[in-house]
Amino acid sequence: RHNPQGDGQFLEDESTKIFARKVADHYSARSNQTLEEREASPIIHLKKLNNWIKSVLIQLYTSRGDAVLDLACGKGGDLIKWDKAKIGYYVGIDIAEGSIKDCHTRYNGDADHHQRRKKFTFPARLICGDCYEVRLDKVLADDAPFDICSCQFALHYSWSTEARARQALANVSALLRPGGVFIGTMPDANVIIKKLREAEGLTFGNSVYWVRFDEEFSSKKFKSSSPFGIKYTFHLEDAVDCPEWVVPFHIFKSLAEEYDFELVFAKNSHEFVHEYMKKPEFVELMRRLGALGDGNQDQSTLSPEEWEVAYLYMTFVLRKRGQPDKT
């Protein structure tokens, strides 16, 4: 297997594993909230906006009967979205044991969860594992090929090393059919680096989030350093508190091309909202999700602080080269 880091990478491997465990433990420890707790969250409208973004992506790119691979599926918060898209099969993988357990519970419908309404119509397989560390093609040989792969708010956890970033893309590429799509959301490196450069020190944020870069990036110059392993700590009130890695988009795009993907689009979340709020069906969806106030301005119910957090993220759609089988 391609080993871009060469020999002597033991130490790096060890620390990478420790960080992956840190991320897993962080998400595992986050328990399901009650409906009341969720509604009281300082970022409730941001959560609803993110659900809207994911729903729009899913509706745009999924066809009835599709086989879906949900990388870093978390607690299965998107199961209902996939159900609405009438998919035929679902495989969800996540590194956090606690999240996969919650996902099982939600899929089986034995929890009194606010999102739970009815039995899902599609069969599902849920797996606990690190999707950026190991080859998934053998594990999922009987489930592949997939029509669509989704990786929501999680691909940046693969950018701790080049080997992991490559493994993530190699896995998706090996498991998608020709012409299949890879949809996702992740931090927008352009925004994050711009904010860091404008910051006085190595930290920036507002009342609901902060980002803190490690001392080694104090020069704030990234052009000469490796595009992998650019680590920062991300804290989002009532949601996240763990190490994350910058994903420079131009590098991501060219690496994805090596794995047979072509870029369909990439948009910052603000741009995504502006564009899809021009479509009445998605305005209606936003209203149903409760992310939109009466004012009909796209950020009207989000606080300015939440809207700033939305700006930290982007959506992307990649297509696997080749023509789908006619048979």
Ligand code: SAM
């Ligand atoms: N995709 C879900 C969603 O949109 O609701 C969860 C998003 S949550 C912000 C990030 C998820 O990535 C967590 O569930 C975490 O456990 C998962 N994750 C992080 N690193 C991972 C890895 N190496 N392999 C699999 N899952 C990972």
